Amino acid sequence: MKLLFVGAGMSGAVAGRQLAEAGHEVHIIDRRDHVGGNCHTERDGDTGVMVHVYGPHIFHTDDEGVWDYVNRFATFMPYKNRVKTTSQGAVYSLPVNLHTINQFYGKTMRPAEARAFLEEQADTSITDPQTFEDQALRFVGPDLYAAFFKGYTEKQWGCSPTDLPASILKRLPVRFNYDDNYFFHRFQGMPEHGYTALVEQMLDHPGITVQLGTDYTPGMADAYDHVFYAGPLDGYFDYKLGRLGYRTLDFEKFTEDGDYQGCAVMNYGDRDVPYTRITEHKHFSPWESHEGSVCYREFSRAAEPDDIPYYPIRMVDEKALLADYVALAEQAQGVTFVGRLGTYRYLDMDVTIREALDVADAFLAAQTEGRAMPAFAVSPL
Template sequence: MARYCVVGAGLSGAVVARALGEAGHSVVVVDERARIGGNCATARDPATGIMEHLYGPHIFHTSDESVWAYVQRFCAMAPYAHRVQAVARGRVYALPVNLLTINQFFGMTMSPSEAQAFIRSKTRPCEAPRNFEEQALAMIGRELYEAFFEGYTRKQWGMSPTRLPASILKRLPLRFTYDDSYFAHRYQGMPKDGYSAMVASILDAPNVDLRLAQGFEALGEPFAHVFYSGPLDRYFDYRLGRLNYRTLDFEKFHAEGDYQGTAVLNYCDADTPFTRITEHKHFAPWEKDAFDRTICYRETSRACGPDDIPYYPIRLAEEQKLLRDYIALARATPGVSFMGRLGTYRYLDMDVTIGEALTASQRLLTMIAEGATPPAFFVDPA
């Protein structure tokens, strides 16, 4: 029986490993961390019992019915509607920018049509915005941009918004209603027992040999094929240089009662060093009243060093050439396929990660049955 290796016990690795195992193939899943789940790992805080998102909050949201059905095979999804508040210039507002935000900020009581016309008068038309700032000025105008996005973006990305692509802001909606839901997807929720339990259930499949706290490089055994969800540049020992990421520092603290009354409070002003505070019992509203104490994280973004956890691929112009060179190197390397956020150097939401892994799994099993060689990439990362 052919033996396969999956590097990484996060979402991509778990989905592909289960597909291989259920199809009767022997598969080793290896992860250098001592826990499963990748950056969406969760665990109960020993001091309070609150479910923590160990590497920052992850909210499951999707409009893909097949992905929603898939995750519900492995966990009970509890209803959760994500909302974000923001501190700007000493006041608290709702994000994304909506009719309430606009009326509060400008001290007015406009109707939807009045607000649309008002914001249109504030914007700077631009048919093809070249960067984040041009997109913001065309979308919401200078005053809202400077209050909510300019300082926060500089802190999050460590550079001027004029160097960032317009696509980053396009992810956020602008609403002329009082709808302050952060996501507009049809399905939203949280796994009731946490993401680590969900991933453990996915990996609980026949023919799957899970090895934690062990590096792929130390396995020292041959495999028919390797499915690699670690950093693309790391696989090649950074021989072409390092792809750039942003990483996060978390300052965890406990408090009595309810610290901020919401799951996420952004701090938009540039002179506040951190980007946000997350209060984790609010990510599980079905149980938050059971806890007399609370746990919070102050979150600060900075450049990712060699020993840091990579979170956000930067993908600026200078990274594009290096990425293309690594893609060419990967395609010339037999016996390995690169998957997931790190393996393809893309920012991916969880539902997209799972959806791509499911599609890759279907294609993979067909190729194995036909004796074909899996490609270096199932999704073009360029």
């Protein structure tokens, strides 16, 4: 069959590769001039540093199948994400761990003591946290909340933490040991030559053609047996019901000689610092050595129509509009929506890859059984 993939990011590359290997003719288009989507990496011309052009991406997963899959196409180097934060005039480790707690309170507590101490600080009257702020006050208390979560969250999401669901904070654990590895997954690493090289290897197959700098138009679908759409769900329907809300990021790039901040990621928790974090990109490739350094100051704001969408907001209004778009999508013929934008969900890379593999399997099964491929392999709702 002739298949069109809209988007040359992880979703399109993985599912496209799988279906090309199964014998289908795969054509992939992307409006940008490079593959890899927001994972795109490139060498800085002045320093030689591998830069994560749209912000840092760290690969981490417990899915052994996904780990084995990406290692088919690239050598993954060991990498542990160790995040620091500057707050109230001091530098601390994140996520909040035993070192953070002892440093912040000027104590030398053991794990059990710290656990009991934080329970004393917590607002135990909150039995069913509904908001981000409720969740923080219940589990870390007002002091740690103010230092590490409140200001950062206001900058990142552009609203009060009282307006955000508690589920956002559930992804940020508190550790009662000295483990400062930001992630806790079994498999963690970085592709040795960057993510764009990884995606290029996925796309290197005789059954795949790639056309960059190309926007999708509805008439294109007529030339194909099926379309896999990884662009914005609302964009497929020309935003006729309105636009789904996203946060976007602005990057202020600067270069330095030597080592600017001594770590890959430095968050800034204070509300009066306008940026959320500074990333120093040579630290994402610690197996390399560079005299110069490339850094990004990162600013978060509401996405405008011409901005790159990063984080789906998924508040009450957006979820209602999403349900309307999902209903439209389910009535469409010959198209399956995939990936972060196509399903309006925040997805880590490993989940994106797993879902792309599953989408390819589902398509092959549907063809074998004579069934139509659904609009969504995973419901966005």
